[in-house]
Amino acid sequence: MMMDEEGEDEEEEEEPEAAPPSPSIFSPELRAVMQVWNNYKAMKKRRQAMGCGGADTGPGDQKQAEEAQKRRKKRRSRVLFPSDGRKFMPKQKERSRAKPFLFLFSIIVFLQVYNAIENLDDHVLKYDLEGLEKTLGREVFGQQRAVETLMEHLQDYLSTYSHQRPLALSVHGPSGVGKSHLGRLLARHFRSVVGDQLVIQYFTAHSCPPDEDEGVCAAELVAQVVAATTVAEEDDRIPLVVLDEAQLMPAAMLDALLDLLKPDQSNELLNVVYVLLSNLGHEDITRHVLHNSSSSSSSSSSFFSKGQEMEMEEALRSSLAEKQHPLWGEVEALVALLLLEKSHVVECFLEEMMREGFYPERAHVEQLAAEMAYYSAGGRQYSQHGCKQVVARVNSL
Known part of the structure; x- marks a missing residue:
């Protein structure tokens, strides 16, 4: 029996002292992370122990804790300033290449607009409208508002040369208020500034008497207008056509004038000023003046408000276009000469x-x-x- 027990002890002693280490299931990187984590927990425990000042801490540990606390305080009170050196300098703003072109374009537009305004002034100066207005105001009595309206339309139209349609102004009024005198003053002034060839002064009773064929009269009038506009086109000027006694014009002549006022025609026929003088509607004008007369105003041309003038003009326009001829519905403005x-x-x-x-x-x-x-x-x-x-x-x- 003793032999058996000794044999068993020898067998136990003969067992290997240590088995070779088995390969770990964690990768080296993961083991490094775990080691760092364990070190962090141990350090945290030491700091807690030092902060509490436990009895199990030795003098050396307390000294180290105090020094660590001083270092932390010193580090907290330290003010850090940014360093002068910059690793990445900001990029310099690139200058836009479009700005010089925009500035140049603005200058060009300004010069063109200024030049256009100067050209408009030069074009109006050809006709001396300021002198015409003074003449009409001095020699046409009692028609201040009518003269102002007439000059406003002439100023707007003659300020440029290219137009979409001719300018037709129809002047109406009772007998003796200055219609024919106004036509003579207009013709005389325009002859002095644009020449005789560009002014047509047509007297219906003389140029187209009742026994004359109205078709021939219409053709002659159109031929005169075409001749004047052809000369005016060469000189960049606008002709004037004064048609006195328009109430005596036959239907064929009124039809011809209506065709001349249409916008779909040759370019030279679009740049013309027509002034028609007639006594058509004089009953309406007389009635309107007497009905709206006021003793509080010092001038017959001033007691009409703008609304009353427009009302009279629209009533006169619709009446003439309906009862006389559609021509009066196409004119630019009807100017009434008052009593x-x-x-x-x-x-x-x-x-x-x-x-x-x-x-x-x-x-x-x-x-x-x-x-x-x-x-x-x-x-x-x-x-x-x-x-x-x-x-x-x-x-x-």
Whole structure:
């Protein structure tokens, strides 16, 4: 038995002292991470122990904890400033190449606009509209508002040469208020600034009498307009066509004029100013003046508001277009010459007598004016025949 136990002990002693280490299931990187984590937990435990000041800590550990605490305080109170050196310098802003071109483009546009404005002024200066306005204001009595309206349309149209359609102005008024005189002043002024070839002054009663064929009259008028516009096209000027006594024009002539006012025609026929003078609608104008007369105003041309003038113009336009001819529905503006007051008749007498070489006294002139026939409305006196009989009365003196 003893032999058996000894044999067993020898067998146990003969067993290998240590088995070779088996390969780990963790990779080296993972083991390194685990080791770092274990070190961190151990360090954390030591710091907690040092902070609590436990009895199991030795003098050396307490000293180390105090030094570590001082280092932390010193590190916390330290102020850090940014270093002067920069690893990455910011890129310099690139200058836009479009800015010089935009600046140059702005200068070009400004110069073109300025040049266009200067050209407009130069074009208007050819016609001396300022001198025309002074002449009309001085020689056409009692029609201040009508003259202003006429000049506004001429100023707008003559400020440029190229147009989409001609300018047609129709002047209406009772007998003796200055329609024919206005036409003569316009023709005289334009002859002085653009020449005789570019001004047509057409008197219907003389150029197309009742026994004349109206088709021939229409063809002759169109031929005159074409000849004037052809010359005007070469000189870059705008001709003037004054059509007096338009109420006597036959239907064929009115149709021809309506065709000339259409925009679909040759370029030279688009740059024309037509002024039609007639007494059509004079009953409406007389009725309107007498109905709206006011003794509070000092001038017959000033007691109409803008709304009243537009109302009268639209009523006159629709009436003429419906009862007379569609031509009056296509004109740019209808300008109404109003009734003349007694003071205007006195001015007519003075002007005519001075022209004939008389040096009249004021009392004599007022006596002559008082012999004329007048309408009475709103504390005013309006001449029934305007200044039409003034010339005959002065010639009889």
